[in-house]
Amino acid sequence: MKVLVCISHVPDTTSKINFTSDNKEFDKAGVQFVINPYDEFGLTRAIWLQEKQGATVTVLNVGRAETEPTLRKALAIGANDAIRIDADPTDGYFVAQQIAAVAKENNYDLIIAGRESIDYNGGQVPGMLAAMLNIPFINACMGLEIEGDKASLIREIDGGKEKISASLPLVVGGQKGLVEEKDLKIPNMRGIMSARTKPLAVRPAVDADHKTSVGSFEKPAPKSAVKMIDADNVEELVSLLHNEAKVI
């Protein structure tokens, strides 16, 4: 079984988000980058498939050389090899085309991506990729079992979940539940050492266009100061929620 895990390289969740002075770009200065949290669940799930069901796991990122430490970390966690497609990930459509080109060559049985990247919150790449390959796409996937060429999956829906069966190959947009938080693999020393010599192939981008363009960034309007209410006077809160905030 060949598994591809798509890894998005994103600012650490504690990052302060700033934009360049002309508001045209995200300001990366001083920002720590990590594996997208949703992709971490998928990566660990893939490593389990490797350990228990003999899968080979390839990790892939569309990005410039700066993302290689993130791919090396995924190798240290246990992926067999890595691919970096050397391009700026301009929009979801562009990125999906890049991944689709690799996927068409390598015939993966399973492609695991994340529900969304926590930077641009697009939630676009996995579904676009699936549609380009014309294979099933299960988003918000919180459970995945593979037997032979059949998959049984659990997908989050509004207010609940549903079970799905499908044949491989397919694409999932994964999240917590693929594995639990406590199961997430972290690199150990041996993994870090062996990651240095695992293959990381750099491929040029294929010709592709993008369909959206970014205008200017801004920060959300700051909150006005909090109004503190005495714990013995909850009636005042009720009246503020009714008269001032008009939410009850």
Add this chain to the structure above:
Amino acid sequence: MSVIVYLENWEGKFKKNTFEAAQYAAKTAEMMGTEAIGVTFGDISDDASVIGKYGLSKVINLKGGDFTEFNNYKVAAALKDVASQNGGDTYIISGTFNGKAVAPVLAIQTEAGLITNVIDMPSSTSPLTVKRSVFSSKGLVSYSTDVANRIVVFIPNSVGVTEGEGSAEMSEGSVSVGDVPQSNVTDVDRVKGKIPLPEAERVVSGGRGMKGPENWGMIEELAEVLDAGTACSKPVSDMGWRPHTEHVGQTGIAINPDLYIAIGISGAIQHLAGVSNSKTIVAINNDAEAPFFKAADYGIVGDAFDVVPKLTEAIKKFKAEN
């Protein structure tokens, strides 16, 4: 040109975000000087004419074996076919789990420009330009697309709805779905009698300060008097005190209700990332230094075990009097 809107229904019933999508589409169509057409799937038990109150006059109902259970490829193919029958070039979709499964597939099939996570009406429809939220609500940015077909996926509850006058005509349509990748829903498990978080107008949320799952009764009582959904912080769901589907924040569900009450939650940056778009935020915490107070509109420093039951009583009393 015309606007096609996916009108989702849940076991035949429409919800607020269906109306929000209808209104979004009607207003966009008005900006474009054209009409908007709603598409809904399966058997509808609600009175479809109410859609008209949100500005749509035409709804097409697609029935049959292809649409008895949700399949993103079939919905996408059907929306595309309705569009081709009606000159549709602009699609409006509410960012529910199903909406998010349909949109990227539809984008490829129609070669459309897809803009997701949208929080406002378009500022222009030529090229289509909309504001979207990025970096888990820590930033906003305008996006535009100048390709012929375009898809807007907005965050539920972000643009709001206002009920007006009007009535919609619903007719049965027929479409060809063609050969699409197969996947089958084998079981649906929807929590009954609870308001799903993304569409809850009010949310009561508990954190580690609640000490244990046995104390959630007071959270649920407060939620009940407010007609609110319940949520929790990440450690609370990680420890199994509450189901994962209640976990809000950067790595859980992002919500933007009218009222968010955070009880015994410190206000970590990852938690705030998923809730800071709420219109009004109340924080209840026994630590006056808790970071949540910086993000809240109203705050009470106090012991949750004392404050929450009192607040529930006060709201009950208020409701009885008003």
